[in-house]
Amino acid sequence: METAKLVSIVPCAGLEKAPGFLTCYAAFEVVEKLRPNTTSLVAITPLMENVESSVRQVKTHPVIVVDGCPQRCATKLTVKKGGRIRGRVFIPCFIQKHSLKPISASDLGAEGLQLVSIVAQDIAVQVDRILAK
Amino acid sequence: MKRSKVKVGVVSCSGEDYPEGTISRIATRLIIDKIRPGQTTTICLPLFLCGGENERAFARDYPTITVDGCSKRCAERSTRKYSGAPAASIIVSEIAKKYPFLKLDDSDEVGSNGMKLAEKVADEIAHQIDKIIEQS
Numbered sequence: 001m002e003t004a005k006l007v008s009i010v011p012c013a014g015l016e017k018a019p020g021f022l023t024c025y026a027a028f029e030v031v032e033k034l035r036p037n038t039t040s041l042v043a044i045t046p047l048m049e050n051v052e053s054s055v056r057q058v059k060t061h062p063v064i065v066v067d068g069c070p071q072r073c074a075t076k077l078t079v080k081k082g083g084r085i086r087g088r089v090f091i092p093c094f095i096q097k098h099s100l101k102p103i104s105a106s107d108l109g110a111e112g113l114q115l116v117s118i119v120a121q122d123i124a125v126q127v128d129r130i131l132a133k
Numbered sequence: 134m135k136r137s138k139v140k141v142g143v144v145s146c147s148g149e150d151y152p153e154g155t156i157s158r159i160a161t162r163l164i165i166d167k168i169r170p171g172q173t174t175t176i177c178l179p180l181f182l183c184g185g186e187n188e189r190a191f192a193r194d195y196p197t198i199t200v201d202g203c204s205k206r207c208a209e210r211s212t213r214k215y216s217g218a219p220a221a222s223i224i225v226s227e228i229a230k231k232y233p234f235l236k237l238d239d240s241d242e243v244g245s246n247g248m249k250l251a252e253k254v255a256d257e258i259a260h261q262i263d264k265i266i267e268q269s
Contacts, residue, residue, distance in 0.1 A: 012179045013147035013158075013178075013179060014147075014177040014178070014179050014180065015145050015147065015161060015162070015175055015177065015178060016175055016176065016177040016180075017177070020177065020179070021158075024147075024158075043146075043147050043148045043154060043207075044147050044178070044179050044182065045146050045147045045148060045178060045182065045207035045208060045211065046148065046205060046207050048182040048207070048211065049205070049207045049210055049211060051205060051207070071177075071179075071183065071185070073177075073179030073180055073182065073183045074179065076183050077179070077182060077183060104166075105162060106162040106163075106165075106166045
């Protein structure tokens, strides 16, 4: 059964490209600063490797997936592990909508950091909406 | 058969829920961007896990170093499962034991200790890359 007191955030965390890296920063921003008491971070690798605590987290709490590219790995893996996705963030849409582009994976740059903040705010709004239901 | 004189792949764990996972990612980017650019590349671990054929073929055909944050060794296990044994495996928490004065906190801010530890991890990755290239 879902416990709607906590929302799990699953960023794709793709290291190869800037949007993947950005998903991590945004997720950190939410879990550490914006909604520290109502969210928890789930890393994708232990989830795939069936680490019990990670699988339990996506099965027992509503999930927001944060994908960096059209492959949508965070979404696919969450579904595969039986997670219940209640919110989604797709970074390319934010890049397009706000005309802000991160420089690279190792240096997001000023626009990238601004984007982190915007994405994090969006996730926080989704968290509140999920918990209000 | 492994092709010689090729790039070395570095696969970092994405364990964002531990500081060591973040260190593994930073160390990997240091290697790719600054310490061994041109000699190394990284693959997208989420895509690799999702079944990306190019990612899996790369780790099958080229020597790969896995960099894990903790003893769960998720990056190593995944690489072993889908592409074969990595050429070398590095665990950040093991390296951190050698430098107890570089204490990490749980914050997402890596801080100066975290950056210093990332540099130590990157040094170890570079050492392994040199060994692999020497043997190829």
